[in-house]
Amino acid sequence: SQQGEEDPQALSIQEGENATMNCSYKTSINNLQWYRQNSGRGLVHLILIRSNEREKHSGRLRVTLDTSKKSSSLLITASRAADTASYFCATPPQETSGSRLTFGEGTQLTVNP
């Protein structure tokens, strides 16, 4: 099974609302990353949070990490139609850090104008 699993699988909200996506993982990690993918395009890195951090902000993005629960959440505030995309969490397991990432199944976010 995937190292990272996102929840929910799909989310539909109105413009201006906040969107929260969750990610759970299984093994110890050095960091956790969130990526965005617009339909039919490559992934774009959004934010990285290290295992010794609990919260990180970047513009309208807020990421939290709870290593005791092996979970992370991505909050997008004041969403816009342009935020419509799939969002993936990705983790490099500690023992393979520096070589590969394991991606979750993703959350499909739709922001309705």
Added chain:
Amino acid sequence: DGGITQSPKYLFRKEGQNVTLSCEQNLNHDAMYWYRQDPGQGLRLIYYSQIVNDFQKGDIAEGYSVSREKKESFPLTVTSAQKNPTAFYLCATRTSGGTDTQYFGPGTRLTVL
């Protein structure tokens, strides 16, 4: 997508034919990766290379082959042994040292007719 090119964008193949997908980067990154993405799914790692003339199998390497003769190039060959090759293929790179952040190309959509 800047700095990583994948060609072609769309590729059609008849059953039983081998086909090679191109991935070129000008980011001077050491590591390169190939992922497969099926509709509505996450990314699965096919092969990766951390240095020229060396590469490792990922989670779904059967039916695929790669080479890494130059730092800038990491072509992926989908062979006739791959039973279900229709998918979206993504190439990514990562710089050595620093974080585990990966940078993605725009992808190639392969369809077997």
